[in-house]
Amino acid sequence: MxxxxxxxxxxxxxxxxxxxxxxxxxxxxxxxxxxxxxxxxxxxxxxxxxxxxxxxxxxxxxxxxxxxxxxxxxxxxxxxxxxxxxxxxxxxxxxxxxxxxxxxxxxxxxxxxxxxxxxxxxxxxxxxxxxxYPRTDRQPDLRFGVSQHSLHNDPACGDVWHLAFNGPDISALIVDGLGHGEDAERAGRAGEKAFALTPFGAPVPLMEDLHREMIGTRGGAVAFAQFHGERDSLTYAGVGNIGASLVTADKSRGLASHPGIVGGQYRKAQPFDYAHVNGHLLIMYSDGLQSRWNLQDYPGLVHRHPAVIATVLHRDFCRGRDDVTVLVIALEAAHG
Known part of the structure; x- marks a missing residue:
């Protein structure tokens, strides 16, 4: 899906x-x-x-x-x-x-x-x-949350997010088109179009697919994370200033991105693999959100629904001078 x-x-x-x-x-x-x-x-x-x-x-x-x-x-x-x-x-x-x-x-x-x-x-x-949900809907709740807002409530948003679910596996994308407004959104949607075709594809060629689709647009920062539920691992690839962290109740580790602009110039986006991530929160965000947040400053928040976490972070750390996206996913093999 x-x-x-x-x-x-x-x-x-x-x-x-x-x-x-x-x-x-x-x-x-x-x-x-x-x-x-x-x-x-x-x-x-x-x-x-x-x-x-x-x-x-x-x-x-x-x-x-x-x-x-x-x-x-x-x-x-x-x-x-x-x-x-x-x-x-x-x-x-x-x-x-x-x-x-x-x-x-x-x-x-x-x-x-x-x-x-x-x-x-x-x-x-x-x-x-x-x-x-309608009473006839017996599907489990998907444990993700997103808070996305455009600058000055513009109907166009340069940030684009996309999620794909395949049994216990999850793939998540954020693209931040350069600037904001319609041209930035066009860049973001071009990247999303390529990602949606093979969201669980090998990371290096997948990033190259996004790059080819975004050539001729403004380009942008791109990051995607692929959670492999049965293997209990996460693969992360990023180019530009999309922030990402794996968070538990007692620790947080940032996920590394490479410099560059997808659709412009970037070096090969070498992916990073993270093991034993089941039970972690994956938090991804565009640079419209300040990076100085720490969930440990909010006792108990890490245990709340991802939609609550995303909304609290947006409320308290939105810069207010760019589009902003906060995506929070509970990494649980039971998603499938």
Whole structure:
């Protein structure tokens, strides 16, 4: 299964009228992607409660929406994001706890409505995740998360990401086209097109395929990682300034890239192999994200859902002067 990357849809939550807009937007997205009336109603309920929590605890924040491609159909991801402390998770999880202007069903009830529910909250703010799938969808949740945003909310984004799943194996790509806007996006999509044909191919010829496809565009930085589930290993190849790390609860190691521009000039992209990576997080990011983050500064975050981790990192380390992509994947052989 191939998942072609898309931007995170961001809805501001700054006054009560925007709660209704978030609810309607999420419900319409669900209906457009195969949710029946009952399942779309669950989406509307969860969106209302998540957005209401933002106003209750932070007075302003955002709702992040993403359609999730599945092997058969689609799911919907919603994240409530704020930058204020004081979030009382225990109180909010209690049924009947009102967030003001809602049915007061509490996040405990929301967690039962959603197939996936997770939270991370500290003095820097809170991120609440809900993923909903149609009741007929019995596929396991794919343990990845991505937060992607263009500079100044431009509809074109020079960053491009792509994921491929093949049984227990995963292949992940990020391309950062030089600059930003339509020309940068054209470069990124050219690279993605070549990658999608053979995402599990041998790394050196695969990078050469991307290079050939990107000639005539601006070119860009490229990195891809191939997780071999049965072999419990990861192969990584990068050219340019895509950052990547393998992270566990007690350590982090950066993955090395080579200098150059794919589609321009670069030396042969020698891949690097990493053994015994099962249970690690793979975090890849474009240079729109500062590189000075450390998950150990966020106690317990490493154990949260990858979508929560990606969103926290974007919230706290986005440079704000370029397109930005953060991709987080839990490396688990059980993906297949």
């Amino acid at each position: 191939n998942i072609s990357g898309s931007l995170t849809r961001v809805l501001p939550i700054e006054d009560s009228s925007q709660i209704g807009h978030a609810r309607r937007t999420a419900q319409q997205l669900a209906e457009q992607h195969g949710f029946d009336e009952r399942d779309a109603g669950r989406v509307a309920l969860v969106a209302t409660e998540l957005a209401s929590n933002v106003l209750k605890h932070a007075t302003h924040g955002e709702m992040h929406l993403r359609v999730l491609k599945r092997a058969d159909g689609f799911g919907l991801e919603m994240l409530a994001v704020d930058r204020a402390g004081g979030f009382d998770l225990d109180a909010c999880m209690a049924d009947g706890f009102s967030t003001g202007g809602t049915q007061g069903i509490g996040l405990g009830a929301v967690s039962r409505q959603a197939e996936v529910f997770d939270v991370y909250a500290d003095a820097r703010g809170a991120v609440l995740l809900a993923r909903l």
